Amino acid sequence: MSENLQKFLKVLEKTESDFSARLAAAQDEPALEALKIEYLGRKGILQSYFSWMSQLDANEKPQLGGALNRIKETIQSRLEERKTAFQRQPAAIESFDPSLPPRLPACGAMHPLLQVLDEIKQIFVGMGFRIEEGPEIESDYYNFEALNIPPYHPSRDMQDTFYLREGLVLRTHTSPVQIRTMENQKPPVRMIAPGRCFRNDTPDATHSPTFHQVEGLCVDRGVSFAELKGVVQAFAQKIFNKDVRVRFRPSFFPFTEPSAEYDFSCIFCKGKGCRVCKNTGWLEISGAGMVDPAVFGFVDYDPTIYSGYAFGMGVERITMLKYQVHDIRIFYENDLRFLQQF
Numbered sequence: 284m285s286e287n288l289q290k291f292l293k294v295l296e297k298t299e300s301d302f303s304a305r306l307a308a309a310q311d312e313p314a315l316e317a318l319k320i321e322y323l324g325r326k327g328i329l330q331s332y333f334s335w336m337s338q339l340d341a342n343e344k345p346q347l348g349g350a351l352n353r354i355k356e357t358i359q360s361r362l363e364e365r366k367t368a369f370q371r372q373p374a375a376i377e378s379f380d381p382s383l384p385p386r387l388p389a390c391g392a393m394h395p396l397l398q399v400l401d402e403i404k405q406i407f408v409g410m411g412f413r414i415e416e417g418p419e420i421e422s423d424y425y426n427f428e429a430l431n432i433p434p435y436h437p438s439r440d441m442q443d444t445f446y447l448r449e450g451l452v453l454r455t456h457t458s459p460v461q462i463r464t465m466e467n468q469k470p471p472v473r474m475i476a477p478g479r480c481f482r483n484d485t486p487d488a489t490h491s492p493t494f495h496q497v498e499g500l501c502v503d504r505g506v507s508f509a510e511l512k513g514v515v516q517a518f519a520q521k522i523f524n525k526d527v528r529v530r531f532r533p534s535f536f537p538f539t540e541p542s543a544e545y546d547f548s549c550i551f552c553k554g555k556g557c558r559v560c561k562n563t564g565w566l567e568i569s570g571a572g573m574v575d576p577a578v579f580g581f582v583d584y585d586p587t588i589y590s591g592y593a594f595g596m597g598v599e600r601i602t603m604l605k606y607q608v609h610d611i612r613i614f615y616e617n618d619l620r621f622l623q624q625f
């Protein structure tokens with residue numbers, strides 16, 4: 284290869300890398316147009332290189348010609364490429380599709396527990412119950428003593444209590460609201476008390492250190508256990524469906540006598556027996572019973588005139604059954620993938 288040809292090819296290489304730098308710096312279409320004229324125009328850089336031909340032997344001319352054509356094509360296609368890239372940006376805005384659904388702003392919703400709690404409240408309000416509330420930090424007196432659970436009574440072990448400073452606890456159930464309500468009202472009383480409770484339980488699929496209960500209390504002349512059963516039965520059919528049956532089993536609570544635990548027939552297998560009801564056909568719901576006369580003693584109700592029934596229920600338990608949630612802990616984890624399903 285002649286010295287001249289070598290020199291020319293070197294210059295071409297340099298020209299191409301210069302062009303690359305210039306192209307990268309070009310910010311808009313007019314800048315591209317200017318580059319095009321500078322490199323490819325009739326009086327442009329490449330055109331001027333064709334004058335080198337005369338300095339080469341005939342057998343080397345095609346080599347320079349080929350190299351010049353290649354760089355010309357490269358520069359042309361790279362300029363085109365950049366031009367379409369510039370044009371594509373405004374094009375994207377022009378192709379905005381007004382028929383697409385809008386992106387909705389994220390907004391909050393009722394927690395599933397509160398949704399079910401609302402349903403429970405509505406059902407009982409519909410049956411003539413008023414809604415009462417009590418504090419989550421409760422005195423030992425209301426949480427235990429006035430419910431006929433004296434200090435050191437073994438039944439305190441039924442509930443693992445979070446003790447605060449002397450005489451105060453995080454309420455372990457909503458039953459203290461029974462006492463507070465009866466202290467403030469003369470019979471007849473018909474109330475439910477929804478609220479948050481706390482027990483020092485190790486969390487697992489069915490235990491959470493915090494959970495919700497709805498307490499029920501009815502006191503009047505001649506209130507019977509049959510009425511309790513009727514109210515619980517009506518509730519079961521409203522919150523689940525007409526086919527649900529209710530069963531009461533003898534049990535013990537210090538504040539009710541007689542006491543019972545009540546079950547609903549399994550809503551999944553209709554009582555035939557399945558995995559959820561562990562083949563018993565029944566789902567345990569909570570406790571209930573006739574108000575113990577000793578409790579009336581604490582609130583100055585005359586047990587020879589009045590009788591009453593009380594019941595509890597777990598809001599988590601009912602929500603888990605209603606929506607087939609298998610782990611109580613998920614209610615408190617604030618996982619949007621779970622919450623957004625409600």
Ligand code: PHE
Pocket residue numbers: 455456457458498499536539569570571572593594595596
């Ligand atoms: N307070 C009891 C509990 O938490 C439930 C209950 C309420 C039992 C009312 C009887 C009457 O387990």
